[in-house]
Amino acid sequence: MNGFMLKVLLGLSLVALPAHAQTNRTYAGVKAALQKINGEHPQDTSLFTLNASDSKDQILGLKIGNGPQKSLVVATHHGNEYGSTEIALAFAASAAADLLPSQTVFVIPVLNISGYDARTREERDAKGIYRDPNRDYPGPCGTEGPFHLKSTKSLADFIEREHIVNSATLHTAFPTVVYPWGIATRDLDTEYTDTFRQLATAATEDSHYQIGNSTSVMYAADGAFEDYAFWKHGIWSMLFELGFSHSPSDRDIDTMVRINVPGIRRMLLASPVMPAPHHAFTGACDMRLGSYDRHDE
Numbered sequence: 415m416n417g418f419m420l421k422v423l424l425g426l427s428l429v430a431l432p433a434h435a436q437t438n439r440t441y442a443g444v445k446a447a448l449q450k451i452n453g454e455h456p457q458d459t460s461l462f463t464l465n466a467s468d469s470k471d472q473i474l475g476l477k478i479g480n481g482p483q484k485s486l487v488v489a490t491h492h493g494n495e496y497g498s499t500e501i502a503l504a505f506a507a508s509a510a511a512d513l514l515p516s517q518t519v520f521v522i523p524v525l526n527i528s529g530y531d532a533r534t535r536e537e538r539d540a541k542g543i544y545r546d547p548n549r550d551y552p553g554p555c556g557t558e559g560p561f562h563l564k565s566t567k568s569l570a571d572f573i574e575r576e577h578i579v580n581s582a583t584l585h586t587a588f589p590t591v592v593y594p595w596g597i598a599t600r601d602l603d604t605e606y607t608d609t610f611r612q613l614a615t616a617a618t619e620d621s622h623y624q625i626g627n628s629t630s631v632m633y634a635a636d637g638a639f640e641d642y643a644f645w646k647h648g649i650w651s652m653l654f655e656l657g658f659s660h661s662p663s664d665r666d667i668d669t670m671v672r673i674n675v676p677g678i679r680r681m682l683l684a685s686p687v688m689p690a691p692h693h694a695f696t697g698a699c700d701m702r703l704g705s706y707d708r709h710d711e
C-alpha cells in the first residue's frame with residue numbers, strides 16, 4: 415500500500431501531501447516530467463521512444479548529452495516499484511543540468527507502463543497474461559520468457575542498436591547495489607569482479623548499501639535484465655535495489671534521491687569505456703537454486 419492509499423483509508427487530509435506528490439505519479443505524469451526536463455535543456459536533451467510496448471502508451475525516455483560512450487539508466491521493470499521511477503527522474507534532471515563528460519545517457523524511468531499505473535509488479539502481455547518483466551530475458555541458466563513482453567524485447571533491441579557500454583537498472587527495495595552473476599549458479603564471479611566491486615563502491619559512497627554478486631546478496635533469478643546485458647553484450651551492468659520499502663513515502667524518496675543520484679553518476683563515470691570482452695558464462699548452472707527465486711525484489 416502506498417502513502418496515498420493509506421491516507422485515503424485513514425481518512426486523513428490529502429492537502430498535507432506536498433505539491434510534487436511523488437508517490438501518486440501516473441505514467442502521464444512521468445511523461446510530463448521528462449518533457450519538462452527536455453524543455454529546460456533543449457540543446458542537451460531529446461526525447462525518444464522504444465519500439466513497442468503491450469501498453470497503448472509508448473515507452474518514453476530522455477537522451478542526455480552527446481558524448482561517445484553510451485550509458486543507460488532504466489527503472490521500473492516492476493510496476494509497483496515507483497520509488498525507482500522517482501530516482502530515475504531525479505537522475506535525469508540532475509544529469510541534464512550537469513552533463514556527464516564524454517557520455518550520452520539514455521534514461522527510461524518506466525519500462526512496465528501498465529504495471530506502473532496499476533502499481534503491480536507484473537506487466538500484461540498481448541494475451542492478457544501477467545508476466546514478471548525481469549524474468550523475461552534470455553539467460554545462461556534459463557528464463558521465464560524469453561520475450562513474452564514487447565517492452566523487454568524493445569529494451570533488448572535498444573541496448574544492441576545503441577551499443578550501450580554501461581547500465582544501471584533501478585528497483586526497490588533491498589538496500590543493495592549488486593553485479594553479475596545473479597543467476598542460478600554457485601560460480602558467481604565473472605572475470606571482472608574487481609572492476610564490478612569498484613563500480614559498486616563508487617555507487618554506494620553515500621548510501622553505504624551492501625554490495626556483492628547478485629545471487630549471494632539476494633537470491634538467484636534467471637531471466638533478469640542485468641545479467642542479460644552483461645552476458646549478451648559485456649555491458650557494465652549494475653542492479654540498484656533502492657531503499658527499504660516498495661511503498662516509500664515522499665520523505666523516504668527524498669532521502670533515496672539524495673544518497674543514490676550522486677552514486678549512479680559516479681558509477682557511470684567510473685565505468686570502463688568499452689564493454690567487457692569476455693562476457694560468456696563459463697560456470698555450471700545449479701537449477702535447485704532457481705527454486706529460491708522469491709520474486710519480491
Ligand SMILES: [Zn+2]
Pocket residue numbers: 491492495548585586710711
Ligand atoms: Zn524489482
